[in-house]
Amino acid sequence: MTVSRLSESELLGRIFPRLNRGPDTNAAVLLGPGDDAAIVAAPDGRTVISIDTQVQDQDFRLEWNNGYRTSGYDVGWKAAAQNLSDINAMGARATSLVVSLTMTPATPVAWVEDFADGLTAGLQGLGAGDCAVAGGDLGRGRELAVSVAILGTLDGGDPVLRSGALPGDTVALAGTVGRAAAGLALLESSVPVQSLGPAQRALMDTQCRPHPPLAAGPLARHAGATSMMDISDGLVRDGGRLAEASGQVLNLDPQALKALAVPLLPAAELLGAEPLAWVLGGGEDHGLLATFPAALRLPHGFTAIGSVEAPSPTDSTGVTIAGRPADTVGWDHFAD
Missing domain, CATH: 3.30.1330.10 (PurM-like, N-terminal domain)
Known part of the structure; x- marks a missing residue:
């Protein structure tokens, strides 16, 4: 009917x-x-x-x-x-x-x-x-x-905005990044869904039914997060928005990024893709990007992935990886 x-x-x-x-x-x-x-x-x-x-x-x-x-x-x-x-x-x-x-x-x-x-x-x-x-x-x-x-x-508390990151803060992630993008690549591929293994199917499921870490937001606020935002359009694109709003640079740790790419290997090896590109540019996992004072112990569920730095007089705000500009574009509803 x-x-x-x-x-x-x-x-x-x-x-x-x-x-x-x-x-x-x-x-x-x-x-x-x-x-x-x-x-x-x-x-x-x-x-x-x-x-x-x-x-x-x-x-x-x-x-x-x-x-x-x-x-x-x-x-x-x-x-x-x-x-x-x-x-x-x-x-x-x-x-x-x-x-x-x-x-x-x-x-x-x-x-x-x-x-x-x-x-x-x-x-x-x-x-x-x-x-x-x-x-x-x-x-x-x-x-x-x-x-x-x-x-x-807000249950009586103050909101955590994108604009509060300070030099010296730790950049941290709750949830996942890149998995929904890997799942999208599998959905768009010519590899029949019936032939996918459990790890590949799990990546596809992240695209279709994402699991944002809902407990992490209020937890980060109570812990003293200086800034925070949802990652829906990619780590670099959304990180750049947070950096611009705060007037700072988010410098990401390449080793932490490589660790985030490991769960994506089942799809990357099947499709001949670069998993780090999904980590940096893929959205829709709806992970949580936050910054915390360096002396603060990160709340449960958060992993350090970089640090906040003040931009030099000749550089603009944005995202860098080991000090070098990250050029991944990420998702744009109108340009893509």
């Missing part, structure tokens, strides 16, 4: 029971789905808000070159992951979200139900089970598109 066979109310009737246990399970949602707008509480007095979009054939394909078929569950999980990661990068905790889903008339109802299941599973599986779906919108279009706006709270 396709969505064209159901009314909007009938389709919502299939979606709502799959999303969450109802507004009573989350004190932040005072009024959930059913009215023209949701009502959410802001006990901290401040609201952290972000929005992200996935569009068919731009951010995912229904069928990849290697034969893998993207499920609604994949898209729902990723919608949860990428938005939760943005809240995490501020040192905040997600409390509620609203979802806009645009579908073609031929979209199977089962795909939409699967999407709702994946969204809920992502919230719960990533450790944000108290983040409720407060409402959303369904629309008709020429392609599938999902937008999620997410709200969070």
